[in-house]
Amino acid sequence: MPEFVSSNIAKEMEIYGYDSVVKSHCRMCHGGCGVLIYLKDGKVAKIAGDPDCPINHGTLCSKGLASAQLAYHPDRLTTPVRRIGPKASGKWERISWDEALDTIAERILRYKEEFGAESIVPGYGTGRENEAVIYRFANLLGTPNVLTAGHFCYGPRIATSILTCGTNPIVDYENHPKCIMVWGNNLVISNPDCYKGEPFSVSLDKGAKLIAVDPRLTRIAARSDVWLPLRPGTDTALALGMLNVIVNEELYDREFVENHVHGWKPFVERVNEYPLNKVEKITWVPAEKIREAARLFATTRPAAIQWGVAIEQQVNCADNNRALMALMGLTGNIDIPGGQMLFSPPKIRNVGQFGAHKMLSKEQAKKRLGGERFRLGGNFAIINPKCVWDAILEEKPYPVKMLFLISSNPVMTRGNAREVYRALEKVEFMAVSDFFLTPTAELADIVLPAATWLEMDYIGDFWKRHGHILPRRKAISVGECRSDHEMLNDLAHRVGQGEYWWDTFEGGLDYILEPMGISWRDFKKMDFIRGDVTYQKYKEKGFSTPTGKFELYSTLLEKWGYDPLPRFREAPESPVSTPELYKDYPYILITGRRLPGFFHSENRQVPWLRELHREPVVEIHPETAEKEGIKEGDWILIESPRGKVRQRAKFFAGMDPRIVSAEHAWWFPEKRDPGHGWDESNINILTDNAYESCDPAMGATHVRTLLCKIYPEKTEGDNS
Amino acid sequence: MKQYGLVIDQEACWGCKTCEVACKQENGAADGIKLIYVSEDGPRMVDGEPYFVFRVNVCRHCDDPPCADACPEEAITKREDGIVVMDYEQCTGCQLCIEACPYNAITFDPDKGVAQKCNLCHHRVDKGLLPACADNICLAHCIFFGDPEEISQTLDPLTP
Ligand code: SF4
Ligand code: SF4
Ligand code: SF4
Numbered sequence: 072m073p074e075f076v077s078s079n080i081a082k083e084m085e086i087y088g089y090d091s092v093v094k095s096h097c098r099m100c101h102g103g104c105g106v107l108i109y110l111k112d113g114k115v116a117k118i119a120g121d122p123d124c125p126i127n128h129g130t131l132c133s134k135g136l137a138s139a140q141l142a143y144h145p146d147r148l149t150t151p152v153r154r155i156g157p158k159a160s161g162k163w164e165r166i167s168w169d170e171a172l173d174t175i176a177e178r179i180l181r182y183k184e185e186f187g188a189e190s191i192v193p194g195y196g197t198g199r200e201n202e203a204v205i206y207r208f209a210n211l212l213g214t215p216n217v218l219t220a221g222h223f224c225y226g227p228r229i230a231t232s233i234l235t236c237g238t239n240p241i242v243d244y245e246n247h248p249k250c251i252m253v254w255g256n257n258l259v260i261s262n263p264d265c266y267k268g269e270p271f272s273v274s275l276d277k278g279a280k281l282i283a284v285d286p287r288l289t290r291i292a293a294r295s296d297v298w299l300p301l302r303p304g305t306d307t308a309l310a311l312g313m314l315n316v317i318v319n320e321e322l323y324d325r326e327f328v329e330n331h332v333h334g335w336k337p338f339v340e341r342v343n344e345y346p347l348n349k350v351e352k353i354t355w356v357p358a359e360k361i362r363e364a365a366r367l368f369a370t371t372r373p374a375a376i377q378w379g380v381a382i383e384q385q386v387n388c389a390d391n392n393r394a395l396m397a398l399m400g401l402t403g404n405i406d407i408p409g410g411q412m413l414f415s416p417p418k419i420r421n422v423g424q425f426g427a428h429k430m431l432s433k434e435q436a437k438k439r440l441g442g443e444r445f446r447l448g449g450n451f452a453i454i455n456p457k458c459v460w461d462a463i464l465e466e467k468p469y470p471v472k473m474l475f476l477i478s479s480n481p482v483m484t485r486g487n488a489r490e491v492y493r494a495l496e497k498v499e500f501m502a503v504s505d506f507f508l509t510p511t512a513e514l515a516d517i518v519l520p521a522a523t524w525l526e527m528d529y530i531g532d533f534w535k536r537h538g539h540i541l542p543r544r545k546a547i548s549v550g551e552c553r554s555d556h557e558m559l560n561d562l563a564h565r566v567g568q569g570e571y572w573w574d575t576f577e578g579g580l581d582y583i584l585e586p587m588g589i590s591w592r593d594f595k596k597m598d599f600i601r602g603d604v605t606y607q608k609y610k611e612k613g614f615s616t617p618t619g620k621f622e623l624y625s626t627l628l629e630k631w632g633y634d635p636l637p638r639f640r641e642a643p644e645s646p647v648s649t650p651e652l653y654k655d656y657p658y659i660l661i662t663g664r665r666l667p668g669f670f671h672s673e674n675r676q677v678p679w680l681r682e683l684h685r686e687p688v689v690e691i692h693p694e695t696a697e698k699e700g701i702k703e704g705d706w707i708l709i710e711s712p713r714g715k716v717r718q719r720a721k722f723f724a725g726m727d728p729r730i731v732s733a734e735h736a737w738w739f740p741e742k743r744d745p746g747h748g749w750d751e752s753n754i755n756i757l758t759d760n761a762y763e764s765c766d767p768a769m770g771a772t773h774v775r776t777l778l779c780k781i782y783p784e785k786t787e788g789d790n791s
Numbered sequence: 792m793k794q795y796g797l798v799i800d801q802e803a804c805w806g807c808k809t810c811e812v813a814c815k816q817e818n819g820a821a822d823g824i825k826l827i828y829v830s831e832d833g834p835r836m837v838d839g840e841p842y843f844v845f846r847v848n849v850c851r852h853c854d855d856p857p858c859a860d861a862c863p864e865e866a867i868t869k870r871e872d873g874i875v876v877m878d879y880e881q882c883t884g885c886q887l888c889i890e891a892c893p894y895n896a897i898t899f900d901p902d903k904g905v906a907q908k909c910n911l912c913h914h915r916v917d918k919g920l921l922p923a924c925a926d927n928i929c930l931a932h933c934i935f936f937g938d939p940e941e942i943s944q945t946l947d948p949l950t951p
Contacts, residue, residue: 276932294802667809
């Protein structure tokens, strides 16, 4: 009789005849899951979850399982290439690493000399665990301009939480919250940032109450006790409405408020500006539902808010985050078991220290693009991307001459894609490091072949706030691909930064670990290291904020000239703020619902993942579809004042008929022309990036809610 | 004899489709052919409440499998341990089983010219390993392998 033990490593090895198994740490998204990589004849034969990993407990997602198809993809770039035709001509020649890096180094030195280091802008996309090396390189070079997604993804959580309570409050699923409020997040699909869907799912199975804030009926919303289907973009108003209930019904934690918050009185005045009848009007959510959710959240302990990027890609970015943190704080859920933990990291050199921010001179820091305008972002070394496009296109306030984009595809993923494209067409020199020739890379001068996570040693989850680090161990090599860390370590020597770098990047790993008294070789033998877990540290030490309190009222925002309290701003384009436009564009478009298998613009060429979802899909309420003459499965056009794109219509009754929900970051690697269909279905053709529409403090581009019209695409011979 | 089958707690499924890819990795079914697949039921209103669930569809390894009866080549057999195995060597591609299966669990692979379905990873099960989709990959922990009756009993208290 066979015995069954989950993930039986010894038996897998024996039966399939694998040569070895490497424990590692996946990074098909931001990273996070422990994995087992089974190898045969030097190649990855199978990927499985690591049951011993404290993050994912052996489970995985589709992306992690398909990693080998990414690594061995026939289209993968395996040597450096140089463009030999015009931009986007698709004409490339292979060059050696030495030639590629020498060319890049020569440009860097030349532009620094002629236009100043600020004319060189390195960048990355979502955090791919290369951010610390990129910042280190930039700061040592002397450029204050690093182009990232940080203005509207995770950066705001870090910036606003440091302002409010010292660090990002992370849901403590290990101790099972009794109430979870999921706010604009579909973590079971996206496994975002410091979270994986698995621990959340387990806490629900243990009986946690569930509140879902989402305009769409996700499965999380369908399973919830209370679903608040808000009008897109009105999150701050909804949160302030809930705070109004909690304050006026005195459901808050008295001890916490009396002893540990700053700005209670003005805060109460502010929430009193948001009575439920007003909030109902703004948000479309019935007052009674808001009250019910507020009471459930405030009276169930411990409770936690599962938040994410959706609320950050809005004009209310910083205030959305601050209002949610106020909910966590007032209900006494900060730093308690099963609540929202302020985890301590292991005692290593952290991303900020490794990033060498102190090495950037004050004088250079002052030149940060948009730093005067977006002062919250600027103080966290984060810039708004339009500032870079303008500096390329208009050369104001000074010219940007060179971009160095490392795992970033801004043509697909930043607001106002046509402007992004123009800027990339114009920039004098651009280097890219990536797996494939993406629509962005097709505009580069030199493209470097980046290693996947299977091909590198690194300290996984180094940048996260859940208090763990885990070894990512190199299992294979592919062509001449190099990790971004090794590549920058090499380039640094070629531009005269050698003294701050190492012979190989293993030295960098040792440097990170040094304060713990261990080296990479030691760490490689471990499963993970966790920082000390202690609760309610603020009772002894206070919060790590200017006042030492939980700052409902932010003294730093006040100092930088912003409203120190959260308030609701109407979206730049909406039925309320632009009623005239609404007549011509009569639907609220939301963008970027999460799909299994894809990570923003990635994985459209990975067969097992593309098979999960072959085409861009726009969800339309059946009533709306009927009104617009749209049939299920039609290709339709979605149009905003900035442009139009096509996606395939799918009926979805789980949202207000006034809402249309499109997918983001679609391009078509299978289209062999160098554009790869970048502007056919790319929702950022429709989004705006005007400074006035961005979050005034953080500089977050408002890409999640806008106005649109929809209509069937005319096919050939169709004269209607 | 101990019986084997898959039991899936559909209410717990999040629709992440990891099980689909785990099956691909193990069984290498061609592009477009899924031995296990996840579909959507809803959204719609049920008793005045919004309703939306995922449904994981896979061969049920029926007690009295109509697919086996329909197959003129006797390519489908039910083993004593309950696993209904389709032998691809014997399949001639007549597709009668596809019509006979009440659960849409069989697909036709036009390139290979044979029908395909979940064989409950019997090549793993016979060696004491769990089927690929049930090997602790699911974040909802909702795919169970073992004696279906025993599993259903343990699941019952959870399903109201
Ligand atoms: S892996 Fe689990 S949660 Fe994901 S689709 Fe399959 S059954 Fe559902
Ligand atoms: S293929 Fe269909 S009929 Fe045959 S055993 Fe499976 S579910 Fe039953
Ligand atoms: S038991 Fe094996 S063949 Fe059947 S669905 Fe699961 S992984 Fe696929």
